[in-house]
Amino acid sequence: MNFIEVKSLTKTFGNVTALKNINLKFEGNKIYGLLGRNGAGKTTLLNIINNRIFPDSGEVLIDGVTAFENDYAQRNVYLMSEKNYYPLTMKVNNVFKWTNEFYPLFDMDYAKELTAKFGLNPAKKVKELSTGYNSIFKIIIALSVNTPYILLDEPVLGLDANHRAIFYKTLIENYNANPKTIIISTHLIDEVANVLEDIIIINQGEILKNESCEQLLTQGYTVTGSTTTINSFIADKNTIGYDTLGGLKTAYIYGSVDKSELPTGVEISKLDLQRLFIQLTNS
Amino acid sequence: MNFEDERPIFAQIAEEIENGILSGAFPEDSQIPSTTEISVRYKINPATVLKGMNLLVDSNIIYKKRGIGMFVAQDAKSKLMQKRKDQFYENFIVRVIDEANKLRLPKEEVQYMLERGFNR
Incomplete structure (x- = not known):
């Protein structure tokens, strides 16, 4: 034991x-x-x-x-x-x-x-x-x-x-x-x-x-694009935070994302542990 | 090792060892660095390194000699060469074309650029 x-x-x-x-x-x-x-x-x-x-x-x-x-x-x-x-x-x-x-x-x-x-x-x-x-x-x-x-x-x-x-x-x-x-x-x-x-x-x-660290890291994503595109894309997703810069919006997503359903003009990237931690614990 | 890379660390470890085999740094039938050596060198959890090694064992790129360590398989280099060629289209060509479409670069211009690249 x-x-x-x-x-x-x-x-x-x-x-x-x-x-x-x-x-x-x-x-x-x-x-x-x-x-x-x-x-x-x-x-x-x-x-x-x-x-x-x-x-x-x-x-x-x-x-x-x-x-x-x-x-x-x-x-x-x-x-x-x-x-x-x-x-x-x-x-x-x-x-x-x-x-x-x-x-x-x-x-x-x-x-x-x-x-x-x-x-x-x-x-x-x-x-x-x-x-x-x-x-x-x-x-x-x-x-x-x-x-x-x-x-x-x-x-x-x-x-x-x-x-x-x-x-x-x-x-x-x-x-x-x-x-x-x-x-x-x-x-x-x-x-x-x-x-x-x-x-x-x-x-x-x-x-x-x-x-596990690996499991956790497979679930954090950022998606960036125009505010309207991102808003409709994240409607059914578990969004843990977002940033905006003019008409550009970055949303932080926790969960899995099917890259093939990504609308054109949306960039996706993984969140590293520190950025994921920050988004998860922001209150 | 580039930790800015988005792929899981264990996959990057496996690729790093593959690169060593392709470059000839780890010849066939030679011993590759141990899990311990790699984990200390890159300050990575040994379980992660082992997972990367196991990927290569499963695809018969390296093999284990019990009690001694991991060795490069006989036909590892040619196997890897074939694998990388298969990935070349997906990893490079498809991405080049996606980016070209984004920039509205016509096909002819991309072909011209490829030509220019070859003639460097």
Whole structure:
């Protein structure tokens, strides 16, 4: 039973409902993208899975057993979060040693290798790290703990383009060598799209989409043409948004389009993941 | 690899390997890069790469040696050549004519342009 199962999860903060009756299953050895706008509920979901906060109702099972107040189950999960939970005055290499105590499979040699690869100074104190290096420091721990589930909440926050490229490459290398379930929550959708196998889009506390990246991408289209032509063409289609430019209209369609029924003068193109995400979550 | 391309990534992977075979970079009976190598090189999910590879296995362009890797089939190059020729009409000629019609270019002018292209 290698999966994380989220059942009927609801969480409110005061009068804000962060998660509304969420049901999900994260299968073993897959890379998931958890996408959502700011405040959509991504971090709340990850925090509940990792037992950092409690839900109002519902449950999370890790390999079939409850995730709540269960150290045995949580030993299989590592959450890299945006918030820093490490002692600020501790040096990076000491945090590695300390992490090793909690995660016996922590690979110290690999952590050192990645430290050199990213150019992180291991003698620095946690509080001395820049935003980018703070993320890198946490990425290194997440990739070195060797748990079957790693949850990465905004892993590339503050990373420059070169470091992000190293991160994606390292992630794929790590996944190839030691397959595991990786859940990535990020706003840089374009960059990560090819790394992801399945996509979960969460919007205002609810699951909007949960399917393979490839499947999702086959369903997003834009059609552009004169406003009257486009209006009649999209009448029976699931239109998720549109733009106009003078008499020219671009409509965003979710669903399948039969290219042979396309009226003359209408240009069709596919939506990439980021543009599709924007249209689906525009409110 | 051109990720601006609208086709699914796995289809682009398959085509990229085909291009390698057609150009002679991957000769017949030679081993092609592994799923891992390709996925790391292009930062693509290995499941996607595998899907592209399987397309080529299914059409007998490459074959699997268990425990070793993927190899280029004996007649892969001639097969691919034939396949690309078959696609040439659909992928290029039809599109040229569609675009010409859109621009109201008469047939004679298109034929003249083709001639000019050959005489470059």
